[in-house]
Amino acid sequence: DAEITQSPRHKITETGRQVTLACHQTWNHNNMFWYRQDLGHGLRLIHYSYGVQDTNKGEVSDGYSVSRSNTEDLPLTLESAASSQTSVYFCASSGGTDLYEQYFGPGTRLTVT
């Protein structure tokens, strides 16, 4: 069965370190998204991609970067982790027969100390 996976599921890191969160989907979807989930804010879009070599900034992109070298993967990099980036991160993809339906990964809980 097709799926979307994230790794690691939990990560603790120190302020200033570079961190990369992985997202891999086997739906063969063109569109991929990264969100962060924080209490009182719901889900906020960090970056998104509509295809290979395409990346775009979302509403909370400062301090984050992505790259899309193939259809299956969209890794999210925190260049220099900050305590304000402690959050739960979700990856999603879309582009099947229902173009707008997004499929979400299980999430990565990141703690920056």
Add this chain to the structure above:
Amino acid sequence: GDSVTQMEGPVTLSEEAFLTINCTYTATGYPSLFWYVQYPGEGLQLLLKATKADDKGSNKGFEATYRKETTSFHLEKGSVQVSDSAVYFCALTGTYKYIFGTGTRLKVLA
């Protein structure tokens, strides 16, 4: 810009009670509207959707009707179960990008 407003939670109900979670939106054009559900420790799952005015989305006993005149998409269920305890998100899109509400936590007591 586009936005979604949901009622504040948490909502606590007894089993078999009637559920309403309010959602209103602001958008240019004609967005599609969605309800997603998030169970503890999991990612979001699509619950139901409506793509045009007066459409009713339904799934697992939940329903929501796209009301253009009141810009609303309220979620309802006639008889909730303990297993419905989760966080519910209203969302809209006119493209591939979503705008999510802040989520409403539902707790159902046996």
